[in-house]
Amino acid sequence: PRTVYLKDYRAPDYLVDSTRLHFELQPQDTLVKSRLQIRRNPAAESAPGETLPPLLLDGVDLELLSLSIDGELVPASRYRELPEGLSIHVQNPEFVLEIHNRINPRDNTSLEGLYLSNGMYCTQCEAEGFRKITYYPDRPDVMSRFTTTIVAPRQYPVLLSNGNQIERRATEDGRLLVTWEDPFAKPAYLFALVAGELQTVEDSFTTASGREVKLQIFTEAKNIRKCDHAMRSLKKAMRWDEEVYGREYDLDIFMVVAVDHFNMGAMENKGLNIFNSACVLASPETATDATFQRIESIVGHEYFHNWSGNRVTCRDWFQLSLKEGFTVFRDAEFSADMNSRAVKRIEDVSLLRTAQFAEDGGPMAHPVRPDSYMEISNFYTLTVYEKGAEVVRMIHTLLGTEGFRKGSDLYFQRHDGCAVTCEDFVAAMEDANGVDLTQFRRWYSQAGTPVLEVSDAFDAAHGTYILTVRQSCPATPGQNKKLPFHIPLAVGLLGADGRDLSLDPQGTTQKVLQVSETEQTFNFTGLKEKPLPSLLRGFSAPVKVRYGYSTEQLLFLMRNDSDEFNRWDAGQRLAFMALEQLQKDYREGRDLQLQPQLVDAYRSVLQNPELDPALVAEMLTLPSAQTLAEQCERIDAEAIIVAREFARGALAEALKGELLDCYRRLDCDKPYRPEAADIAERSLKNTCLAYLCVTEEPELLTLAQAQFENAANMTDSAAALASLVNHAADDMAQPALESFYERWQQDTQVVELWFGLQSTSARRGTLESVRELMQHPAFELTNPNKVRAVIGGFANRNFIQFHRADGRGFEFLAEQVVALDKLNPQIAARLVTPITRWKKYTGELGEKMHRALQSVMESGRLSRDLYEVVSKSLV
Ligand code: HT7
Numbered sequence: 001p002r003t004v005y006l007k008d009y010r011a012p013d014y015l016v017d018s019t020r021l022h023f024e025l026q027p028q029d030t031l032v033k034s035r036l037q038i039r040r041n042p043a044a045e046s047a048p049g050e051t052l053p054p055l056l057l058d059g060v061d062l063e064l065l066s067l068s069i070d071g072e073l074v075p076a077s078r079y080r081e082l083p084e085g086l087s088i089h090v091q092n093p094e095f096v097l098e099i100h101n102r103i104n105p106r107d108n109t110s111l112e113g114l115y116l117s118n119g120m121y122c123t124q125c126e127a128e129g130f131r132k133i134t135y136y137p138d139r140p141d142v143m144s145r146f147t148t149t150i151v152a153p154r155q156y157p158v159l160l161s162n163g164n165q166i167e168r169r170a171t172e173d174g175r176l177l178v179t180w181e182d183p184f185a186k187p188a189y190l191f192a193l194v195a196g197e198l199q200t201v202e203d204s205f206t207t208a209s210g211r212e213v214k215l216q217i218f219t220e221a222k223n224i225r226k227c228d229h230a231m232r233s234l235k236k237a238m239r240w241d242e243e244v245y246g247r248e249y250d251l252d253i254f255m256v257v258a259v260d261h262f263n264m265g266a267m268e269n270k271g272l273n274i275f276n277s278a279c280v281l282a283s284p285e286t287a288t289d290a291t292f293q294r295i296e297s298i299v300g301h302e303y304f305h306n307w308s309g310n311r312v313t314c315r316d317w318f319q320l321s322l323k324e325g326f327t328v329f330r331d332a333e334f335s336a337d338m339n340s341r342a343v344k345r346i347e348d349v350s351l352l353r354t355a356q357f358a359e360d361g362g363p364m365a366h367p368v369r370p371d372s373y374m375e376i377s378n379f380y381t382l383t384v385y386e387k388g389a390e391v392v393r394m395i396h397t398l399l400g401t402e403g404f405r406k407g408s409d410l411y412f413q414r415h416d417g418c419a420v421t422c423e424d425f426v427a428a429m430e431d432a433n434g435v436d437l438t439q440f441r442r443w444y445s446q447a448g449t450p451v452l453e454v455s456d457a458f459d460a461a462h463g464t465y466i467l468t469v470r471q472s473c474p475a476t477p478g479q480n481k482k483l484p485f486h487i488p489l490a491v492g493l494l495g496a497d498g499r500d501l502s503l504d505p506q507g508t509t510q511k512v513l514q515v516s517e518t519e520q521t522f523n524f525t526g527l528k529e530k531p532l533p534s535l536l537r538g539f540s541a542p543v544k545v546r547y548g549y550s551t552e553q554l555l556f557l558m559r560n561d562s563d564e565f566n567r568w569d570a571g572q573r574l575a576f577m578a579l580e581q582l583q584k585d586y587r588e589g590r591d592l593q594l595q596p597q598l599v600d601a602y603r604s605v606l607q608n609p610e611l612d613p614a615l616v617a618e619m620l621t622l623p624s625a626q627t628l629a630e631q632c633e634r635i636d637a638e639a640i641i642v643a644r645e646f647a648r649g650a651l652a653e654a655l656k657g658e659l660l661d662c663y664r665r666l667d668c669d670k671p672y673r674p675e676a677a678d679i680a681e682r683s684l685k686n687t688c689l690a691y692l693c694v695t696e697e698p699e700l701l702t703l704a705q706a707q708f709e710n711a712a713n714m715t716d717s718a719a720a721l722a723s724l725v726n727h728a729a730d731d732m733a734q735p736a737l738e739s740f741y742e743r744w745q746q747d748t749q750v751v752e753l754w755f756g757l758q759s760t761s762a763r764r765g766t767l768e769s770v771r772e773l774m775q776h777p778a779f780e781l782t783n784p785n786k787v788r789a790v791i792g793g794f795a796n797r798n799f800i801q802f803h804r805a806d807g808r809g810f811e812f813l814a815e816q817v818v819a820l821d822k823l824n825p826q827i828a829a830r831l832v833t834p835i836t837r838w839k840k841y842t843g844e845l846g847e848k849m850h851r852a853l854q855s856v857m858e859s860g861r862l863s864r865d866l867y868e869v870v871s872k873s874l875v
């Protein structure tokens, strides 16, 4: 497959001023007619006196029926069908192009373009799916005004597209015809169409300037009672964007549709967001707290795209982080404002440290703004999204809240209606604040996770504390040498009494150090004693900090740091040190013993009434096996598993009494509310329950059984069932699993959860159960949610069983990836990730993983998506 390079970007030769689309929907035989008003792009590069270049249109899996220009059929001699499009000879700088083509939504299992999901027509056009609908310049810098007519049989009473509905009537042959007009020019990737027999929940929102906006959520009738939380979240997001960014909604209607078959979480199509059902539907009986929170954040994310993505869009797909990094930052701040800020930050940083750092250290490592790709769908990554958001957060930290707002105001005003670059975003931030971010731009172009080695000294004679910071960044594919980054390093200094010291005469207790050189020192004066540094507060940059903290110092930070994030982080460092020691002891054949200080520290956290229970739950959670693996130079999976399981068991045993007290205190019959304070209590209660069940003591397992039987909400029910599945004997776990399925078999989202509980079970035999689950009537290989729950759960969230010593876990994944590639290449290419990291594993396990990956390559012809990932990972 061809590689596309950022350096080869050229402005489009032609622009499309208006796009009229006409659909006649039939499952296997949908007719698409398009009428495009086209003109030569004055900004396109052309040699003087050059004849008009050919018009290149993208098109994949289309049957061309006819092509005409200005009302005349174009003869075959004037156009060429290419493997992925059309090249048309052009005679005039302005013309009207009409194309008729046929597509087959029913057989479209890729879930890109127009497809059927449970009998409902829907589209997914980002990044390059519009070319599966009709021939078009399918690139984000071609922005056009769309008018869309949909004609469908009567069993599809709901026919939706972008913008405002301007026509609805019956056709002469008794079908329904609806026309939508979108007044905002947009790239084709924001086009959407939905047709189905859907119910709607309606509400309205009055914007700050007093305009009334109709809000509608569409779903199948059976889910209509599951839309309230999404609607509430939408209204909160609309208000928040007005208050924090001064951004109002711009159309008279905003629609959300839930579909069961969807490759990602949701899609921000203009005025018509399409959501994976799992990311929009919730009720207390069927959804966990985590789902409620995910819905709030994704509804916010897609809504925020209306400005950061739609009104101002990307010039090309290398600029993806322009909209995604910025929008993830916006949704994270929204969630932080709606819930606990510290806990949200801990969750986000945990994801970054586990999965994004692994991406940065793996074969697919790429900068936030990649330089090249074979298949753009492979670059919807944690680096582009999550690290991209951290880059925007660093700009926020450097400029402050007001400066950042000035920058975003200028960015939206300067580029409204345009397709722009990451460079334009940074330039707006600079121009609005009169700062120079030249060096900072390296965050967009250099891949890899920087490492900061920090050391310190105290000059008692002068009362000066000196911090020395050295930065480096490991080589990544195609980038051996890195230049120093501009890193905002937020620090505080703790005195012996545990309080923050003043860092200047104004009494400031936290400073953001501007680290920009390979090695740099920072002096703090006027100190009476050597302080203890609290480094990288709030995780002010996506880096790894190395500082030789002693156990006592970490215990001190855990107790005293005024920065809640760093309190948690001190606990993680402490646990990491203890787990490293256990791994070493295991490898060297010594008896295992958990550091008593760690047990004491966890006890004090558990008994500290001043801490937010959600923070306590986070602080009691050991770093995941994946996080431990990421931090190792070479991964010894067995040692990680043994050490972590031993530590969990030892903690459970030592803290049984305190855990039980805490569990009993929180186990009360409150009516369910998905509000931060209640979520926090449930989180701590269920963390305690999980530890208690680790002991596998019958009386403690009966607590889980009782909670499972009496739970009035899904959070408690699922947590109890997870504990039973992981720790109870079959005669207790199996009936629980069966009764759960019996009760919820009609509910797709709960069945997905049920699949996930089983595929992530740490018990021996899980691989065999996973194979059985794939034969279950509710499993479909064509549904990404089911694939993610069963196969993805096993490969990504079941470190213990996936890494079984015989390598069968890897072979299983390879087999499934090959099968899936024929149906849905995007999902196959994502699913293969766990076995692409084979080089980091020690011994035979690494070899087995390598062989599994090779077997994918040798299985026959791969899609472009899968080929890119596998070939880059075998190098
Ligand atoms: N902007 C949306 C991206 C998306 C997508 C990309 C590739 C394949 C399928 C997809 N579905 C949605 C999601 C978002 O970031 O909001």
Ligand code: ZN
Binding pocket: 301, 305, 323, 324, 327
């Ligand atoms: Zn997004």
